[in-house]
Each structure stands twice: as structure tokens, then as C-alpha cells.
Amino acid sequence: MKNEMKMEFDAISANxxxxxxxxAAFVSELDPTLEEISDIKTAVSEAxxxxxxHGYDGLExxxxxxxxSIDQDVLHVEVMDKGKGIDDIEKAMxxxxxxxxxxxxxxxxxxxxxxxMDDLEVLSVPGEGTTVIMKKKIGCIPWIGDEE
Amino acid sequence: MSENFKVIDNYLMVRMPEEIDHHKxxxxxxxxxxxxxxxxxxxxxxxxxxxxxxxxxxxGIILGRYKKIACFGGKVFAIHTDxxxxxxxxxxxxxxxxxxxx
Numbered sequence: 001m002k003n004e005m006k007m008e009f010d011a012i013s014a015n016x017x018x019x020x021x022x023x024a025a026f027v028s029e030l031d032p033t034l035e036e037i038s039d040i041k042t043a044v045s046e047a048x049x050x051x052x053x054h055g056y057d058g059l060e061x062x063x064x065x066x067x068x069s070i071d072q073d074v075l076h077v078e079v080m081d082k083g084k085g086i087d088d089i090e091k092a093m094x095x096x097x098x099x100x101x102x103x104x105x106x107x108x109x110x111x112x113x114x115x116x117m118d119d120l121e122v123l124s125v126p127g128e129g130t131t132v133i134m135k136k137k138i139g140c141i142p143w144i145g146d147e148e
Numbered sequence: 149m150s151e152n153f154k155v156i157d158n159y160l161m162v163r164m165p166e167e168i169d170h171h172k173x174x175x176x177x178x179x180x181x182x183x184x185x186x187x188x189x190x191x192x193x194x195x196x197x198x199x200x201x202x203x204x205x206x207x208g209i210i211l212g213r214y215k216k217i218a219c220f221g222g223k224v225f226a227i228h229t230d231x232x233x234x235x236x237x238x239x240x241x242x243x244x245x246x247x248x249x250x
Binding site for chain 1: 211
């Protein structure tokens with residue numbers, strides 16, 4: 001099975017819920033479990049929140065692009081912004097590291113993406129933007145059940 | 149919306165919304181802080197009964213309030229947490245500072 005969708009929306013916090021629900025709806029044809037849906041929604045929410053508050057520094061006018069594809073039983077999600085980019089990706093991905101503690105950020109965005117998806121890749125050029133690429137295999141657990 | 153915040157003795161009860169994300173988080177943090185300062189609150193109880201979704205913004209809300217009250221000996225509690233929320237607490241290390249009550 002192959003399927004693809006792309007969307008673009010304003011980088012404002014109100015769209016964080018829209019983005020995670022849209023990706024969750026797209027993946028529904030793979031018949032994910034409730035836990036898998038929660039995992040995907042959390043990871044997408046983290047990536048889009050990063051674009052809004054870090055990529056564009058909370059300023060309006062920026063756009064976030066999401067490209068999703070399904071290849072067999074694997075979901076690929078790319079979240080792109082054309083914001084300020086990340087100077088030190090390794091540092092940014094460390095648990096509890098945040099550049100915005102005054103906004104009550106926990107520094108757990110990337111660690112949550114890593115915990116809930118099977119693969120996470122972060123590409124960023126300072127001044128040009130950031131792309132987060134995540135993959136998740138859907139439906140591993142029921143398959144083991146079927147075998148028995 | 150202030151019915152989501154209730155003061156009982158020196159405890160602030162915060163009823164968390166259905167979805168906790170960055171969009172909702174500043175409202176919760178700002179209001180909780182207002183009560184903490186105005187009513188000289190020492191402990192905060194977060195009630196997750198209605199919560200169906202939470203991302204790391206929820207961790208930030210709790211951590212931020214903990215930092216405000218911990219230096220005065222205050223504690224942070226969580227009630228009505230489901231497996232998912234307890235799992236998020238575990239990954240972020242928050243279970244070390246939040247008392248989870250059933």
C-alpha cells in the first residue's frame with residue numbers, strides 16, 4: 001500500500017492540534033492501535049510546536065509544511081519550517097535542554113519524538129530552516145498475536 | 149474558565165483540560181501562578197481526569213510550578229493519571245518530583 005499527503009498551514013499555536021489530528025486521520029487506514037495513534041499525535045505535536053516557538057520564535061507569518069506517506073506498514077512524517085534553524089542539533093536533542101525555559105518548555109520535545117517513533121532524523125541549516133523526519137512501523141503487535 | 153482552579157487550604161487544585169499542548173499551556177501556567185502568589189499556595193494538585201492528550205508542554209507546566217513552590221517546601225501531586233500520562237512522567241523523569249495519587 002502506498003499513499004501520500006502534503007499540507008501547509010500558518011505557524012501558529014492553534015494549528016498544533018489540527019496538525020496532529022490530520023496526521024492521525026491519515027494513518028487510520030493502517031488500522032493503528034489507540035496507543036500508536038497517541039504516539040504519533042504526541043510526536044507530531046512536538047515537531048510542530050518546535051517549528052512555531054523555536055523555528056519562527058513565536059512570530060506570525062511563517063508556514064509549516066507536513067508531508068506524510070505510507071509505504072506498506074510504515075508511516076513517514078516530515079515536518080518542515082523555513083525558520084531560523086538549529087545551531088547545534090546534538091545539543092538541541094539532549095533531554096531537558098531548552099533555549100526557552102521562560103516559556104515553561106520542558107526540553108523534552110525531541111526525546112518524546114525519539115521515544116514514540118521508531119526513527120528520528122533532524123536536518124537543519126541555520127537561517128534556512130529545519131526538517132524533522134520521523135518513521136513508525138504500524139501494527140507490529142497484532143501481527144505477533146496472529147502468528148500464535 | 150477559573151472554575152478549573154480551586155483553592156482548598158494551602159492546596160491549589162488544577163483541573164487539566166482535555167488536550168494539553170503548547171497552545172493551552174500558557175493559560176494554565178499563568179493562572180496557576182496567579183493563585184500561587186495571591187493565595188500563598190504551597191502545594192499544587194493537577195487533576196488529569198478529563199485529559200485525553202498531553203505532549204511535553206504538560207511536563208513544562210508541572211516542572212515550572214514545581215520550581216516556584218519547591219523552594220518553600222511545597223509539593224506537586226497528580227491525580228487521575230492514566231497509563232499514558234504516567235509513561236510520559238517516567239520518560240521525562242517527572243515521576244521523581246511528582247507524587248502520583250490514585
